[in-house]
Amino acid sequence: MQNTLPLSNFGRNLTLAPARCYTPQNEHEVLDILDRHAGNVIRCVGRLHSWNNILDCQDVILDLQNLRDVATGTDDGGNFVEVGAGCQIKHLVKKLDASRQWTLPSLGFITEQTVAGAISTGTHGSGKHSLSHYVRSVRIAHYEASSGRAVITEVDTGDALRAARCSLGTLGVIVSVRLEVRDKYRVEEQFRQYKNINEVLAAEAEYPLQQFYLVPWKWTFFAQQRRETTRKHSRLAWLYQQYRFWVFDVLMHLLILLVTHSFFSKWCIKLAFKWMIPVCVIRNWKVVADSSTQLVMEHELFHHIELELFVQRSQLPEALQYLTDALRTMGSTSPASKSNQRSRTPSSHPSAAFEHLQGSYCHHYPICIRKIQCDDTLISMSCQSDSPTASEEPWYSITLTNLHRGKHRTCFMEMMPILTHELSVRFGARTHWGKLFGMSGSQIGKLYPQLQRFLTIREHFDPSERFLNEWTRACFSNNKDLPK
Secondary structure, rough: OOOHHHHHHOOOOEOOOOOEEOOOOOHHHHHHHHHHHHOOOOEEEOOOOOHHHHHOOEEEEEEEOOOEEEEEEOOOOOEEEEEEEEOOOOHHHHHHHHHHHOOOOOOOOOOOOHHHHHHHHOOOOOOOOOOHHEEEEEEEEEOOOOOOEEEEEEEEHHHHHHHHOOOOOOOOOEEEEEEOOOOOOOEEEEEEOOOOOHHHHHHHHOOOOOOOOOOOOOOEEEEEEEEEEEOOOOOHHHHHHHHHHHHHHHHHHHHHHHHOOOOOHHHHHHHHHHHHHHHHOOOOOOEEEEEHHHHOOOOOOOOEEEEEEEEEEEHHHHHHHHHHHHHHHHHHOOOOOOOHHHHOOOHOOHHHHHHHHHHOOOOOOEEEEEEEEEEEOOOOEEEEEEEOOOOOOOEEEEEEEOOOOOOHHHHHHHHHHHHHHHHHHHOEEEEEOOOOOOOOOOHHHHHOOOOOHHHHHHHHHHOOOOOHHHHHHHHHHOOOOOOO
């Protein structure tokens, strides 16, 4: 079926207007569409939960929402699920629970994304690998080099699999994915407040699944401490879920929208985060419930945009200090005091590039930090080098969320490429492939040691470059001569 209506992404910052948009009913229709448009650029969309031009295409877009079959099984490698590319994660989790009492090894903030969209951009949760790491095989529709006809190839081993686990949709059209699954489990959760990052990181030994938040304008941390447990389901878990939903997913967002639209917005934002929002967090309430409810929140209820940067653990404290100082600079109308300047290390001192933004942007959302173990992929944000001396220290994602709309986003969008560049140069930060993106092709080449291997495999699957759009082409530019 063809759909000709323009499409808007979740953040309402991108409109797609392709010449053709199809929602194929099955794999046969996917191959037929590819054969009919062999000379066009072809891209796929999931639930449109990306904030950059990775989705954009002026020729042909495929929406694979009808490819959502789910089949479970067990082999020598353990339990698995074979799932259609267009199946949303929330539906997959429900079906796994209902049929086998299984679940996915890793879950992110939200479960609205499709399986193919999630693995293609390295979607992750906290404390484990990204979902891409758990992919056992991928079936990809692409053009056969010898005949030029559309075919489906299953990729299940070696570097080809590592490339397919996170490929930005540039190998071809993913039609199905085989994922590792595990038995359903329970998670214990509580909130605690900390004054500094070292205390938060020390708590990971006891709570390996925790994610935590840097509270702007109070500049302390709230840790959402989580760990697997065999304890029984808490009797008041239902009440805790209601509390978490109404306080954090609904009322906090409404309060932020209110203060950001007030006449004295900067003063109101700072007041809200110094006093009002922290009071709403109930500390030390330990609750046990299923992982599928504890690990997931409802941040898709309010349209927003996000910048997410990844640094390794050794770089995290200084990166957060730099970010704090930069946000203070942009949110203040008065120059930093000399004593403040002297207390900063050279690496954490905000760049002069931020000076022209002083007083123009007041950050209005908790900054979420999540730990991701190294992935066995080639270009997911938490991938690592194959070098025997490569560090296996985990990565931490730092997410800046913005609830502004339209022209009110201008200052945040102006800050985004500067912050991306500064954290990349100073701390080796990588940008999430599916969110706001301010990196050049040359920067990407320096940060991803296995990029050339990925590009070689990509060229094998797509020698005529039918699955590259302008954005992905720019990401991979200036990298032809990288060492293999």
